[in-house]
Amino acid sequence: MITKDIICITCPQGCIIKVSGDPEKGEIASCEGFKCPRGKKYAENEFVHPVRILTSSVKTEGASVPLVAVRTSAPIAKELQMEAMEEIKKITVSGKLVPGDVIVENFMGTGADLVASGSLE
Numbered sequence: 670m671i672t673k674d675i676i677c678i679t680c681p682q683g684c685i686i687k688v689s690g691d692p693e694k695g696e697i698a699s700c701e702g703f704k705c706p707r708g709k710k711y712a713e714n715e716f717v718h719p720v721r722i723l724t725s726s727v728k729t730e731g732a733s734v735p736l737v738a739v740r741t742s743a744p745i746a747k748e749l750q751m752e753a754m755e756e757i758k759k760i761t762v763s764g765k766l767v768p769g770d771v772i773v774e775n776f777m778g779t780g781a782d783l784v785a786s787g788s789l790e
Contacts, residue, residue, distance in 0.1 A: 670698060675715050677708040686712035720744035723753050727772065729789060730763040737762060738787035739772060745779040753777055765790060 672689040684704050690697040695717050703709040714720070722744050726736040745753065756777060766772075766789035773783040 673716055675712045677703065677711050679707045679711045680705070682708075684708050688712050688716040690716065692717050719747040721747050721750060723750055724786070725754060725757050726787075727757055727760040727762055730761050732763065732789050734789070737766060737785060737789045739783055740786045741776060741779070741781040742771075742784050743779075743781040745777070745781050749777060749779065757783070762789065 670689055670691060672687060675686045675688055677684040677686055682704060684702055686700060686702040686708060688697060689699045697713055697716060700709055700712055703712060722741050724738070724740045726738050729735060729737055739757070741753075753776070760772065760783075762772060762785075766785040766787075768784075768786050768788065770785045771782045772785060775781075776783040
C-alpha cells in the first residue's frame with residue numbers, strides 16, 4: 670500500500686489530501702483531508718491516473734516568428750508528457766493560425782487534439 674499527500678488545485682483552498690491504496694490496481698483504501706467533493710475526486714484521480722494539459726510551442730516555416738504556442742485540447746496522461754514533447758519537436762506549421770485551430774487531431778492516440786493557442790499570420 671502507498672500513501673501520498675496530494676495538494677488539491679481545484680480551488681484556492683489548496684487542501685492537502687492524504688490518499689492511500691494501490692495506484693497500479695486503481696484501488697483507493699482511504700482519502701482524507703478534502704473539504705469538498707471536487708477535492709476528493711481530484712485527489713483520487715491524481716492518485717490513480719494523473720493527467721495534465723500539455724503546453725508547448727512548435728516551429729514555424731515562412732512566418733515572422735520562429736515558434737507558435739500550442740496545447741492539448743484536453744488533459745493527457747502525465748506519463749506521456751515527455752514522449753509527447755518529442756513528437757512536438759518534429760512538427761512544423763505554416764500559413765495562418767488562430768487560437769483553437771487543430772494542428773494534430775487525436776494527438777498520439779490520446780483523444781486530445783494538439784491545438785494552436787497563439788496566432789500565426
